[in-house]
């Protein structure tokens with residue numbers, strides 16, 4: 001991606017994400033209509049939809065030749081990652097947004113010919129912005145994030161892990177390996193926002209994040225951010241991520257990535 005365009009896209013994305021976040025904060029106590037999507041616990045609100053529409057208008061007005069791939073469907077039908085594609089989750093952690101009024105984020109990843117160039121994750125209620133331009137450093141607000149150079153062993157690591165993947169009947173991963181993993185780790189955490197879990201890995205406050213069913217907008221920004229500080233982001237079986245479909249994801253410090261995948265994660269079928 002041309003450097004001038006990359007800088008410009010970053011500056012617009014940053015301005016828009018802050019504006020969208022301000023709008024959400026100003027309406028956080030307003031009454032809201034909550035609908036369900038694939039099941040009774042899969043929530044969506046008008047705020048998810050309005051926020052994605054806000055980005056759709058900004059992008060179309062500013063860059064009519066760019067594409068938008070967003071969770072709530074106000075963007076384009078994407079069949080490949082040719083050209084410039086904005087992959088956006090307008091509210092990541094909708095359940096937290098509804099139940100806790102905190103612990104949710106707006107996530108924007110901008111891809112050029114399939115390569116993540118610009119990533120932003122905005123922790124809206126904390127007013128903390130994680131931002132990256134590929135090859136130019138990752139930031140938490142104005143503070144540059146250091147490389148994840150420490151080789152912390154697995155037994156001293158904290159892994160973000162949703163308890164669903166420990167239920168024996170879960171269709172994705174063998175229970176025994178996950179149980180051994182939990183016993184080996186120092187501890188686990190679950191924040192309920194994939195984007196924030198990536199941001200915390202990049203920040204070094206989590207050592208890794210393992211999950212079984214992420215969509216592209218959940219990790220489009222987070223994967224750029226974690227890689228920029230030297231972390232590894234792949235599918236749970238160490239294969240390359242598929243940016244168009246649901247996927248497993250393992251994001252972690254470099255020294256524990258292979259160990260988690262090979263010794264503990266046994267995917268079903």
Ligand code: 2AM
Pocket residue numbers: 038042071089091092093094095162192193194195213214215218
């Ligand atoms: P969302 O809030 O944007 O829907 C919760 O553990 C995390 O998983 C959130 O990042 C949430 O994103 C995401 N999530 C929720 N339902 C999902 C689904 N059916 N498939 C993939 N990710 C989902």
Ligand code: CA
Pocket residue numbers: 043044071094
């Ligand atoms: Ca959702």
Ligand code: CA
Pocket residue numbers: 089091092093194217218
């Ligand atoms: Ca999401």
Ligand code: CA
Pocket residue numbers: 048071089090091092093094
């Ligand atoms: Ca969402």
